Amino acid sequence: MSSHNEPAGNPSKPSPDTSHALSAYARWAGMYDAVFTRILRRGRMALAEAANAIGGKCLNVGVGTGLELPMFAPNLRVTGVDLSEPMLEIARKRVAELGLTNVDDLLVMDAHELDFPDASFDVVVAPYLVTILPDPHRSLDEMVRVVKPGGHIILANHIAAESGPVAWAESALAKIGPGLGWDPRFPWSVIGDWLEQRNDVTLVERRTLPPLGLFALIHMQKR
Numbered sequence: 001m002s003s004h005n006e007p008a009g010n011p012s013k014p015s016p017d018t019s020h021a022l023s024a025y026a027r028w029a030g031m032y033d034a035v036f037t038r039i040l041r042r043g044r045m046a047l048a049e050a051a052n053a054i055g056g057k058c059l060n061v062g063v064g065t066g067l068e069l070p071m072f073a074p075n076l077r078v079t080g081v082d083l084s085e086p087m088l089e090i091a092r093k094r095v096a097e098l099g100l101t102n103v104d105d106l107l108v109m110d111a112h113e114l115d116f117p118d119a120s121f122d123v124v125v126a127p128y129l130v131t132i133l134p135d136p137h138r139s140l141d142e143m144v145r146v147v148k149p150g151g152h153i154i155l156a157n158h159i160a161a162e163s164g165p166v167a168w169a170e171s172a173l174a175k176i177g178p179g180l181g182w183d184p185r186f187p188w189s190v191i192g193d194w195l196e197q198r199n200d201v202t203l204v205e206r207r208t209l210p211p212l213g214l215f216a217l218i219h220m221q222k223r
């Protein structure tokens with residue numbers, strides 16, 4: 001499903017096939033919060049804390065059911081985008097029920113082709129998104145394009161273990177990966193190689209997060 005070894009994204013290439021994610025998240029939408037609220041919470045919190053410290057206009061790519069939206073402080077004006085309308089419907093209900101006045105828009109959009117002008121946002125966040133994309137480099141390139149010079153890109157992500165029991169479990173999980181809608185073997189090199197190819201993006205922080213160090217906060221800045 002993934003083309004991790006491709007060079008950094010090229011906007012003239014045809015858009016990658018997202019039909020698998022569309023059908024996976026249409027199935028997940030009704031039960032997503034029951035399964036993923038707690039386990040992915042620490043990463044969302046760490047990502048929101050980092051974004052809150054920056055403030056300004058924030059793009060949340062892969063906002064899903066909006067579990068991270070209540071974590072954003074009022075100094076952020078948030079636009080959320082996601083491929084899946086059923087996931088966004090739940091996010092819209094959450095915004096209405098919690099009266100989240102700093103959420104401006106929740107839009108259907110493909111992370112590989114962000115429909116915003118260059119340099120539109122102070123911060124772009126993507127909680128638990130890039131591992132599930134067919135072309136993560138293309139989406140990262142898009143995030144860099146839409147963030148302002150000096151702006152920040154913050155990811156919370158599963159990064160595969162390089163060895164040991166967790167690596168073994170990830171290989172086992174990969175066999176059901178297509179059903180999960182993500183690839184548990186996503187290696188750091190996907191992001192590391194991309195960073196090496198871009199001379200306009202700096203790694204500010206890479207921090208391992210609980211539970212079990214399965215997840216990481218990755219904070220980058222556009223020069």
Ligand SMILES: C[S@@+](CC[C@H](N)C(=O)[O-])C[C@H]1O[C@@H](n2cnc3c(N)ncnc32)[C@H](O)[C@@H]1O
Pocket residue numbers: 018021025036040044061062063064065066067068081082083084087109110111112126127128129132133
């Ligand atoms: C694991 S969920 C994360 C949702 C939310 N950020 C959270 O922390 O719970 C991944 C989300 O990415 C969305 N997604 C998958 N492929 C996408 C794409 N190409 N463009 C935009 N969103 C995508 C899915 O619909 C899903 O809502």
